[in-house]
Amino acid sequence: MKRGMMALLLLALALTAWFAGRHQALRLPPPRDNQIYIWQRVWTPQHATALAQSRDLFSTLRVLGAQAHPREGWREIPVNLPQLQQDGRPMWLVARLDGQLAQLDESAIRQRLVKQVLQWQAAGLQVIGIEIDHDAATARLPDYQYFLQQLRRQLPSSLQLGITALPAWIGSPALPGVLQQADSSVLQVHAVLSPQQGLFTAPLALRWVKQYAKITSKPFRVALPAYGMGLLGVDAQGAQVESEASLRVAGNPRELTVAPQQVADFLQQLDTQAVPHLRGVIWFRLPLADDRRAWSLNTLRAVIEQQPLNASWQVKFSPQPQQNGLYDLIIHNNGPVDAPLPREITVAATDCLAADAAGNYRLESGPQRQRFVLISGDQLRAGQSRPLGWLRCQQLTPGGTLVIP
Structure with a gap:
């Protein structure tokens, strides 16, 4: 090969490598999968508007469909099934279990959950899984593992089983056994730790995500706050809070808020991390027009789309x-x-x-x-x-x- 042709070939190879490296450097991270919790216990016409306006933002809906409490028993949320059927997005039925499992009728809960999910599917809803939201005490995680194991056996094989996980569980040797019973989990990084810390602290949330990723071998998502709440007091039982519904308690609650910029900064940090098994984000909660403690949908969109969040x-x-x-x-x-x-x-x-x-x-x-x-x-x-x-x-x-x- 002549010397001139060799030089041109080397130049072409160098330019190809340079452009490839530049393209790699400019390549944006893959789009983050965003899902949304619908957590209202009373459905109103505002849900139709919120669902229609959020179709392009959230791939999947997580709908509170049932709640069990030792004193109140089993309660099915009167969800607007025709509205969800018309929406057509994949969805999870979420069951909130308050209190300790020892105080709840576990067998009845499992039977009712299976019956309810089959009813939702018969109504034309694209239900792909059941999520259990249970704030089990760390010492009772083995009991929770057994409950999930039995529920998994009763669920149709076509349905996924998911759970909400608490950062307090991360240090427990029982956590891996609990996670093995579920197909996926949701790490909740927002909670009232103290009035001073508020609802969300980005460095702490990032540390929890990294620790959790080392424990679980299954896909997981991170639940992020798009709301505020009123703190009525903190006692030995924990924080008494008021969020989407009034508790009708005398006194003025202390309002705890999460600034959109806090969460936006956390997401930017998260995007720079290589986190095994992390599949996306679930936002709490779908904002309605009269929900004064939830971010507006415009604000939630701005955070998701990484728009400027300048206050004026x-x-x-x-x-x-x-x-x-x-x-x-x-x-x-x-x-x-x-x-x-x-x-x-x-x-x-x-x-x-x-x-x-x-x-x-x-x-x-x-x-x-x-x-x-x-x-x-x-x-x-x-x-x-x-x-x-x-x-x-x-x-x-x-x-x-x-x-x-």
């Missing part, structure tokens, strides 16, 4: 007619996504006769400024407003309002 706040001053210098103050989320309420809002004004805060804020008055300080966190959906307080001042300083997220 506006303080609106509403003068009261025939009340010289009296203003009602409103904090408005002017951004594209839900966001936690700002930590502090300062209004520059002079000759103020009186002022007060409202809702989630307390007031610190000064000679030339009124400072509203957050005392109870909460999430405010995009486009929504909330009372901040009021003030009676002779003059508001133009451009003198400062919002600290």
